[in-house]
Each structure stands twice: as C-alpha cells, then as structure tokens.
Amino acid sequence: MTLRVGLLGGTFDPIHFGHLRSAVEVREYLALDELRLIPNATPPHRDSPGATAQQRLEMVCLATASDDQLLVDDCELRRERPSYTVETLEALRAELGAEATLFLIVGWDAFCGLPGWHRWESLLELASLVVLQRPEQDQELPEVLKDLLAARSVGDASALTATCGEILCLAQTPLAISATHIRSLISAGRSPRFLLPDSVLGYIETNGLYRP
Ligand code: ATP
Numbered sequence: 001m002t003l004r005v006g007l008l009g010g011t012f013d014p015i016h017f018g019h020l021r022s023a024v025e026v027r028e029y030l031a032l033d034e035l036r037l038i039p040n041a042t043p044p045h046r047d048s049p050g051a052t053a054q055q056r057l058e059m060v061c062l063a064t065a066s067d068d069q070l071l072v073d074d075c076e077l078r079r080e081r082p083s084y085t086v087e088t089l090e091a092l093r094a095e096l097g098a099e100a101t102l103f104l105i106v107g108w109d110a111f112c113g114l115p116g117w118h119r120w121e122s123l124l125e126l127a128s129l130v131v132l133q134r135p136e137q138d139q140e141l142p143e144v145l146k147d148l149l150a151a152r153s154v155g156d157a158s159a160l161t162a163t164c165g166e167i168l169c170l171a172q173t174p175l176a177i178s179a180t181h182i183r184s185l186i187s188a189g190r191s192p193r194f195l196l197p198d199s200v201l202g203y204i205e206t207n208g209l210y211r212p
Pocket of ligand 1: 010134
C-alpha cells in the first residue's frame with residue numbers, strides 16, 4: 001500500500017469545527033494514513049485585527065492536540081514569503097515521493113476561486129482534489145471548472161485510483177460555521193462557544209484576539 005495523505009490548507013483565523021469535522025470525515029472516508037492541516041501565510045494586512053501567523057498556528061496545534069492522526073504542517077509559515085499552494089505540493093511530492101497519493105482538500109468556495117490560483121492547472125499534476133460542500137455555498141462555478149469536473153471527477157472514493165489528477169466532490173456533515181462569523185461574534189461581544197474547541201476559545205480570550 002502506498003502512503004495516502006490529505007492536505008487541508010487554510011487561514012484558520014481561527015480554526016473551527018467546520019474544518020475539524022471535515023478533516024476527520026475525509027480522513028475516514030478516504031482511509032488516509034495522515035491528514036495535514038497547513039496554515040497559510042497571509043499578507044500583513046490580513047493579519048490585522050485578526051491573529052498573527054504564529055497565533056493561527058498555535059490555535060491549530062491546540063485544536064488538534066488530542067488527535068494524533070491530525071498533523072499540523074507549518075511549512076508555509078517557515079518560508080520567507082507567502083507561498084503558492086502549487087509550490088507547497090511540489091515540496092510535499094519531493095518529501096513523500098511519486099508513489100504517494102496526495103489529496104488537496106478544498107471547500108466549495110475555495111474551489112470556485114481555483115482559476116485565480118498561481119499555476120492552478122499544475123495542481124492536478126501533483127494531487128487529486130477533494131471538494132467539500134459548504135452549507136451556504138452560493139458561488140457560481142466558472143465554466144472552466146465545469147469542464148474540469150466533467151473530465152476529472154469520480155463518483156466515490158472507490159473510483160479514486162490515481163496518485164493525482166482526479167476530483168471527488170464530497171458531501172459531509174453540513175456545518176454552517178465560518179471564521180468570519182466567529183470573528184464578528186467576538187467583535188460584537190458575543191460568544192462563539194461550541195463553534196470551535198474550548199481550547200481555541202480559551203487562547204482567543206487569553207490573547208484578546210478579534211476584539212474591536
Ligand atoms: P474565513 O471566513 O475567514 O474566510 P473560513 O471559515 O472559510 O475562513 P478558511 O481557513 O479560509 O476558513 O478555510 C480553509 C478551508 O476549509 C477552505 O478550503 C474552506 O472552504 C474550508 N472550510 C472552511 N469552513 C468550512 C466548513 N464549515 N465546511 C466545509 N469546509 C470548510
């Protein structure tokens with residue numbers, strides 16, 4: 001059996017149960033050996049008034065501390081400049097080898113924006129895509145992605161046979177949770193409790209994050 005690795009990148013500002021539940025369900029459904037959460041570096045303006053890259057990383061570590069199959073990979077934060085996903089996948093390919101099966105996991109909103117990503121057509125030469133449904137998804141799929149889905153999508157996990165290049169759209173437990181909503185609750189003095197782990201909420205309170 002070759003190594004099967006799932007990669008869930010995100011700003012995680014902050015990480016919440018929408019991310020965590022999706023990660024667990026994808027891991028089980030695809031029988032992954034490991035699932036890596038990869039906090040993205042963001043331009044400085046995105047960090048204010050939210051959390052710094054280091055704080056976002058610490059919250060992801062806290063959220064996953066009790067699950068040894070959810071790994072945190074800080075490769076994008078260790079680079080000197082914000083990196084493109086395609087470069088991260090190239091680095092992971094170099095690390096894991098050509099035989100590994102890589103799955104890049106993205107929410108529907110992120111998938112709709114894919115044609116704007118640097119060298120986006122190369123992503124499928126490096127990994128397969130798992131597209132997660134989101135309850136409030138209202139973006140229209142660009143034509144180019146409709147064509148891509150027609151050519152590359154498979155019906156279920158058993159039809160995923162390649163190490164890269166395939167697309168699976170996955171319905172999982174719908175959780176209408178977003179980091180934007182959590183930040184706006186806190187900024188309005190309201191509680192985001194039970195939308196994210198208590199450990200992460202404790203960190204947010206201790207560090208005074210997302211307050212007006
Ligand atoms: P923000 O509201 O700040 O844009 P977010 O909640 O969308 O943040 P991100 O860190 O941007 O969180 O998301 C990382 C990845 O997880 C993206 O591919 C996104 O589509 C997906 N995702 C986030 N929340 C959910 C959710 N509730 N259900 C399914 N996928 C999700």
